[in-house]
Amino acid sequence: MIPHRIGELFRHRDVTGTSGTGVVAQITQFSNGMVALCWLGEHPSVSVWDSLEALLAIHGHDGATVIYWDDGAIQEAADHTFDIRKSPASRS
Template sequence: MRRFHLNRHDDVTGVSGTGIVAQGVQFDNGKVALTWLTERSSVTIYDSLIDLEAVHLHHGATSLVWEDAAH
C-alpha cells in the first residue's frame, strides 16, 4: 500500500482550488482510493492509477506526489 496526494497547480474547473487538494492510497492489487480535501468532500475508488490520472491530472495542471517509497 502506498500513499499519495494531489497537488493542483492550476484549478482548471474552479472547484477544488490549488495546493494539496486530495489524498489517496494505491493498494497492492492496483486499486486506488481518493478523497478530496474540499468543502464538499467525497471518496472514490478507481480500478487503476491510470484511470485516476486520466480524470484528475488535467494535462499537467495537477501533480500526483508519492508520500511513500515504492516497494
C-alpha cells in the same frame, strides 16, 4: 503486484474552478492497483478507481495535477503520460 502507498494529489492550477490549488485530495494506491481518492475541501467525498491511470485520465487535467507519494516519489500527469521521479525540496 505493486507496493501499497499513500500520497497527496496536488494541483498547480484549478482547471475547472472547483477543487482549488495546492493539496486537494489524499490518495491511497493498494497492492492490487486500485486507488482510493479522498477529496478535501468544502464538499469532501471519496471515490475508488480501478487504476491510477484511470484516475489521472479524468483528474490529471493535462499536467495541472501531481501526486506526491509518501516515499518521496512524484508522479505527474501530462497528456496521460506518467513520470515518476524523486521529490524536490519544494512543492511550489
